[in-house]
Amino acid sequence: MTRPNPDPRSILDLDRMVHEPARLAILTVLAAAEEVAFLFLQKVTGLSKGNLSSHTQKLEAAGFLETVKAFQGRIPSTTFRITEEGRAALQAYHRQLRALLPKEGKP
Amino acid sequence: MTRPNPDPRSILDLDRMVHEPARLAILTVLAAAEEVAFLFLQKVTGLSKGNLSSHTQKLEAAGFLETVKAFQGRIPSTTFRITEEGRAALQAYHRQLRALLPKEGKP
DNA sequence: TAAAACTAGTTTGTATTGCAAACCTGTTTT
DNA sequence: AAAACAGGTTTGCAATACAAACTAGTTTTA
Numbered sequence: 001m002t003r004p005n006p007d008p009r010s011i012l013d014l015d016r017m018v019h020e021p022a023r024l025a026i027l028t029v030l031a032a033a034e035e036v037a038f039l040f041l042q043k044v045t046g047l048s049k050g051n052l053s054s055h056t057q058k059l060e061a062a063g064f065l066e067t068v069k070a071f072q073g074r075i076p077s078t079t080f081r082i083t084e085e086g087r088a089a090l091q092a093y094h095r096q097l098r099a100l101l102p103k104e105g106k107p
Numbered sequence: 108m109t110r111p112n113p114d115p116r117s118i119l120d121l122d123r124m125v126h127e128p129a130r131l132a133i134l135t136v137l138a139a140a141e142e143v144a145f146l147f148l149q150k151v152t153g154l155s156k157g158n159l160s161s162h163t164q165k166l167e168a169a170g171f172l173e174t175v176k177a178f179q180g181r182i183p184s185t186t187f188r189i190t191e192e193g194r195a196a197l198q199a200y201h202r203q204l205r206a207l208l209p210k211e212g213k214p
Numbered sequence: 215t216a217a218a219a220c221t222a223g224t225t226t227g228t229a230t231t232g233c234a235a236a237c238c239t240g241t242t243t244t
Numbered sequence: 245a246a247a248a249c250a251g252g253t254t255t256g257c258a259a260t261a262c263a264a265a266c267t268a269g270t271t272t273t274a
Contacts, residue, residue, distance in 0.1 A: 005139060006135065008132040008133075008135055008136050008151050008152045008153075009132070009151070009152065009153045011128050011131050011132040011135065012128050012129065012132060012152070012153060012154075014128050016128075019126075019128070020231090020232080021118050021119050021121050021123075021126070022119065022232075022233090024118050024207075025115040025116070025118040025119060026115075028113065028115055028118065028207070029115050038251075038252070039250090039251075039252095044115050044116070045115045045116065045119070046115075046116045046119060047119075047233090048233070048234055048235095049234085049251080049252060049253085050233070050234055050235075050236090050252085050253075050254080050255095051232070051233050051234070052252090053252060053253055053254090054231095054232080054233080054253085054254090055232085057253090074240085074241070075240085075241070075250070075251075076239090076240080076250090076251060076252075077251080078251080078252070094208055094209065097204055097208060098208065100131075100135070101201055101204060101205065101208075102201065127260090127261080129261075129262090145222070145223070146221090146222075146223090154262090155262070155263055155264090156222080156223060156224085156263090157223090157224075157225080157226095157262070157263055157264075157265090158261070158262050158263070159223090160223060160224055160225090161224085161225090161260095161261080161262080162261085164224090165260095181269085181270070182221070182222075182269085182270070183221090183222060183223075183268095183269080184222080185222075185223070
């Protein structure tokens with residue numbers, strides 16, 4: 001065996017701020033783009049407005065994204081950017097997941 | 108690009124019965140062994156007894172494991188076995204995770 | 215042999231959370 | 245001017261994870 005089985009305890013260490021599917025979806029989108037508008041984010045994730053609003057607030061409180069409020073003409077527009085800390089957290093989370101996935105093509 | 112970026116909506120489809128870290132840890136241990144005793148499971152996962160008890164009950168209600176209550180001499184002993192359905196759910200979950208992980212060694 | 219301490223788990227209580235309905239503020243349409 | 249709409253936020257609620265407290269029985273101690 002080249003890789004030891006994952007320590008089950010390490011599974012409990014998964015970063016819950018990232019692990020929550022709604023927030024993982026948000027971070028995944030943000031990580032792929034420079035800046036993302038609220039409504040676009042809502043469309044691609046499928047989250048309700050309320051749900052999206054509260055999760056982005058949590059991610060902001062965690063320092064994983066920043067919110068930019070502006071006006072496009074006279075209509076308000078909220079956009080988000082992932083922070084370096086957020087990107088690092090997402091990458092760390094990906095590493096944690098890889099560590100716990102069995103090798104592909106296992107019987 | 109050989110693989111498209113994960114659809115953020117699919118992240119929301121992650122099976123929450125498996126996604127919860129405590130239960131993922133439990134299933135991961137059960138998948139690696141024929142049969143696992145309550146106390147052993149508690150030790151390797153690091154979960155409290157109460158927490159382990161309630162999560163195994165949920166997994167049983169979901170049909171992902173079965174509970175066997177027996178006596179070793181005169182002391183009671185509860186052991187668990189993953190079901191075929193549970194194993195399938197865990198494998199499906201692994202596939203979902205792989206689908207959303209970026210290719211390794213990405214810049 | 216009675217009491218105290220331990221074992222193996224379950225139930226109860228609580229604080230947190232994810233979620234959408236209802237709401238709010240302003241803009242555009244009728 | 246009123247009604248409808250847009251872009252979000254706040255509120256209320258049901259579900260959840262978690263450990264403290266409890267239960268039922270066993271072993272040890274006095």
